[in-house]
Amino acid sequence: MFFSFFSKYLGDFVTQGFVQEKVVSALHGALSDAKAKGQLKIESWPILTLDAPKRPEWGDLATTVAMALAASEKRAPHDIAQIIADNLSTRDQLFERVEIVRPGFLNLTVKPAVWLEVLREIERQGAVFGTSSLGVGKRVLVEYVSANPTGPLHVGHGRGAAVGQALARLLKAVGYDVVSEYYINDAGRQMKLLGASVFARVQELAGKAVTFPEEGYHGVYIREVAERIQQSEGAQLAALAPDEMEQRCRDLAYQSLLQLIREDLAAFGIEFESWFSEASLLASGAVERAFADLQQQDLLFESEGALWFRSSKFGDEKDRVVRKQDGECTYLASDIAYHRDKLQRGYDLLIDVWGADHHGYIPRMQAVMQAYGHPKERLQVVLVQLVKLLRGGEEVKMSKRSGEFITMREVLDEVGADAAKFFFLMRDSKTHLDFDLELAKQRSADNPVYYVQYAHARISSLWRVAAARGIVCPPAADTDLTVLTDPDELGLIRKLSAYPEILEASAVAFEPHRLTYYLQQLAAQLHTFYNKHRVLPPAADQEPQESGEAPVAEEISPKVTIARLVLMRAVQQVVKNGLGVLGISAPEQM
RNA sequence: GCGCCCGUAGCUCAGUCGGAUAGAGCAUCAGCCUUCUAAGCUGAGGGUCGCUGGUUCGAUUCCAGCCGGGCGCACCA
Numbered sequence: 001m002f003f004s005f006f007s008k009y010l011g012d013f014v015t016q017g018f019v020q021e022k023v024v025s026a027l028h029g030a031l032s033d034a035k036a037k038g039q040l041k042i043e044s045w046p047i048l049t050l051d052a053p054k055r056p057e058w059g060d061l062a063t064t065v066a067m068a069l070a071a072s073e074k075r076a077p078h079d080i081a082q083i084i085a086d087n088l089s090t091r092d093q094l095f096e097r098v099e100i101v102r103p104g105f106l107n108l109t110v111k112p113a114v115w116l117e118v119l120r121e122i123e124r125q126g127a128v129f130g131t132s133s134l135g136v137g138k139r140v141l142v143e144y145v146s147a148n149p150t151g152p153l154h155v156g157h158g159r160g161a162a163v164g165q166a167l168a169r170l171l172k173a174v175g176y177d178v179v180s181e182y183y184i185n186d187a188g189r190q191m192k193l194l195g196a197s198v199f200a201r202v203q204e205l206a207g208k209a210v211t212f213p214e215e216g217y218h219g220v221y222i223r224e225v226a227e228r229i230q231q232s233e234g235a236q237l238a239a240l241a242p243d244e245m246e247q248r249c250r251d252l253a254y255q256s257l258l259q260l261i262r263e264d265l266a267a268f269g270i271e272f273e274s275w276f277s278e279a280s281l282l283a284s285g286a287v288e289r290a291f292a293d294l295q296q297q298d299l300l301f302e303s304e305g306a307l308w309f310r311s312s313k314f315g316d317e318k319d320r321v322v323r324k325q326d327g328e329c330t331y332l333a334s335d336i337a338y339h340r341d342k343l344q345r346g347y348d349l350l351i352d353v354w355g356a357d358h359h360g361y362i363p364r365m366q367a368v369m370q371a372y373g374h375p376k377e378r379l380q381v382v383l384v385q386l387v388k389l390l391r392g393g394e395e396v397k398m399s400k401r402s403g404e405f406i407t408m409r410e411v412l413d414e415v416g417a418d419a420a421k422f423f424f425l426m427r428d429s430k431t432h433l434d435f436d437l438e439l440a441k442q443r444s445a446d447n448p449v450y451y452v453q454y455a456h457a458r459i460s461s462l463w464r465v466a467a468a469r470g471i472v473c474p475p476a477a478d479t480d481l482t483v484l485t486d487p488d489e490l491g492l493i494r495k496l497s498a499y500p501e502i503l504e505a506s507a508v509a510f511e512p513h514r515l516t517y518y519l520q521q522l523a524a525q526l527h528t529f530y531n532k533h534r535v536l537p538p539a540a541d542q543e544p545q546e547s548g549e550a551p552v553a554e555e556i557s558p559k560v561t562i563a564r565l566v567l568m569r570a571v572q573q574v575v576k577n578g579l580g581v582l583g584i585s586a587p588e589q590m
Numbered sequence: 591g592c593g594c595c596c597g598u599a600g601c602u603c604a605g606u607c608g609g610a611u612a613g614a615g616c617a618u619c620a621g622c623c624u625u626c627u628a629a630g631c632u633g634a635g636g637g638u639c640g641c642u643g644g645u646u647c648g649a650u651u652c653c654a655g656c657c658g659g660g661c662g663c664a665c666c667a
Contacts, residue, residue, distance in 0.1 A: 047607085054610075064609060070647080077647085103647070105610065148667070190667060215666095306665050317593075317663080324665040331667055359594055360662040383595080385660085393601095427603065430595065432660080434602060439616095444629060446616075458628065465627055517604060521614075528631095536627065590628080 018121045019114055019497050023061055024048050026094050030087035031065075039083045043072055052498065056487070059099060059107035060115075060494060066104035077104025115490055116481040118497045122570040123476040130500045130577050134508070135176030141342055142168040144353035145265070146183040149258040150194045151219055153265070156355060158408035159433065160384045161270045162424035162583070164353040166512035167382065169581045174507040176349075181274040183338060186254060187282055188331065193217060194257075195250025201226030202237065202249055221260075225253045264409050269417050269583055281337045287329060290337040291322070299371050309336065314367035314376070332364065339368050339379070349378060351510065356383040356430060382510050384429045390436040415440040418584045422449040425516045425582055443590070445527075448520055452575065453587055455523035459572040460588040462535055466565065471536065473565040483563045488529045492571060495522050499574050503581065512582060519578045526571050535564040 027048050034040040046068045053062045066081035073080055081100040088098050088108075097109035122129045144164025147157050168180045185191075197216035201223050204210060212218075229237070229252050237245055265271070281287055291307075294300045299310045300322070307323035309332065322333040342350050350369075354361070359381075366376035389396040389406055396406060411420055419440040426448065427433050445451050466473065473479075484490070499518070506514040534556050576586040 067609070102610065185667075321665045330665070356595070357661055462627060531631065
């Protein structure tokens with residue numbers, strides 16, 4: 001909810017990672033100084049990237065600029081690294097250590113005091129910590145799910161829904177103005193088949209023998225819809241002529257199924273700002289206008305009695321039919337008109353979330369972008385691969401033929417919306433996903449959803465216990481954090497500090513799973529810390545264990561307690577923010 | 591046949607605008623713990639990053655060619 005208010009804060013909070021930003025500007029300064037002194041030429045400025053080194057002894061952050069510059073400077077990377085290091089050493093309020101290693105790595109160790117600032121920063125920014133202004137001023141439309149209203153949503157749609165929503169929120173978080181839209185295919189052949197199928201079932205219920213339409217919808221839900229229709233207005237229906245009756249069945253079935261889809265999405269916690277009807281495009285003449293535009297640029301031609309779009313002109317492998325010999329428009333016709341409409345609404349970026357089996361459709365839609373005078377990159381298609389449902393390692397079989405499949409609703413009812421979303425977002429959307437229902441509903445640390453949510457709940461529990469013991473945690477600004485010197489503490493802070501970068505990388509790559517992965521790592525680090533260290537002092541009543549075997553409980557002074565509480569509060573904030581972006585709740589208790 | 595995606599530990603997968611000794615979870619094995627703030631902790635083994643070449647100081651990452659798997663090549667959605 002608070003996402004819609006982001007844009008007004010974005011100007012104030014530019015967080016490319018608090019510490020990272022300082023280090024980058026220090027590096028930039030060092031390079032400038034070196035250039036001014038004539039030590040380096042620096043004809044073109046390198047991109048300053050910071051990596052978190054794999055080994056702790058390599059410092060907090062590392063950069064490879066020296067090696068990147070080696071070629072253009074025509075000098076050994078090590079020398080360049082030395083020059084940078086020398087110029088960096090004047091900025092020693094930031095660095096504890098600057099080391100040059102082998103080919104030309106620059107390993108930087110930032111002073112703990114600088115890291116501690118991150119905690120204050122997180123507290124200051126709260127729910128907007130991690131957001132950035134990358135996309136400010138740009139409008140993007142994310143279209144997803146868009147399932148035909150001819151049946152309930154299945155598991156694949158669920159993954160698409162989770163991915164689409166996460167993408168939308170991710171882009172909002174980095175400053176874009178985002179609208180989510182569902183395109184309703186409420187026209188054409190599918191609807192006719194739906195009407196015919198339901199009509200046939202209604203006739204059956206009325207005791208009339210009918211032949212079920214070829215390629216009709218066989219699912220049980222069709223019968224259910226027919227039964228409802230028969231009950232509610234069987235009498236009125238009987239009075240109609242057959243084709244009127246079929247028409248009526250189609251309308252009622254459509255409404256009923258679309259309603260079902262809306263309800264399922266609501267149950268999944270997915271909301272669209274906009275629902276766009278294909279039929280409305282046809283009714284408004286938008287398709288004809290789209291054609292006229294193309295006609296004008298000679299991008300349409302007639303051949304073999306059909307009308308073709310010259311998509312090959314824009315890199316598609318061949319031209320495509322938009323109006324068939326029989327005079328009917330193809331689905332491509334509506335899609336052209338629909339995407340033209342999106343463009344006319346002034347979006348800077350269009351994102352379509354599709355099933356991966358539609359990938360062959362991308363070139364022709366990007367051709368549409370170009371036909372209307374936009375770069376093809378204006379349309380970005382995010383592909384979502386199939387979900388393989390497992391139950392305790394065994395594949396759950398589904399048969400398409402009989403029209404029976406596992407619905408999204410069934411999965412939600414079994415594992416809950418949070419777990420379903422998390423699992424859908426755990427892997428790169430373009431790869432196949434194994435989704436184990438048993439694992440997803442487990443309430444244990446083996447279940448990654450619980451593991452992450454538990455990190456949040458666990459900290460909430462601290463507040464409850466602290467409150468009960470009358471311990472209050474003052475704002476970070478008023479707290480002496482210098483007692484946080486343990487590697488586990490500083491490690492957590494470094495992890496927190498990386499959150500804005502993760503968020504941004506995840507957003508620009510359209511890959512929500514990176515954030516999911518990060519949250520698992522952060523949770524793991526939190527749990528490790530939590531198991532190893534105390535935050536609150538032991539309760540007064542259950543004092544000393546017998547001396548001897550029990551591991552010596554860590555001494556914990558009030559000062560340390562307070563500082564660690566501040567740390568915990570920051571971890572909790574970041575977990576909450578991250579889960580929020582993924583559309584997953586952050587429970588206070590589990 | 592052409593095109594797109596995937597191929598990383600026993601399993602499921604991260605990591606690639608080129609960087610150091612390639613990571614996580616599960617499983618396996620070995621210890622410890624049965625305590626609290628809440629559902630245990632610590633460690634180990636495990637890899638020709640599909641194969642072969644190329645570019646590079648440096649390739650899991652980029653390029654080419656193969657191999658294997660998936661998907662797509664409609665006047666179907």
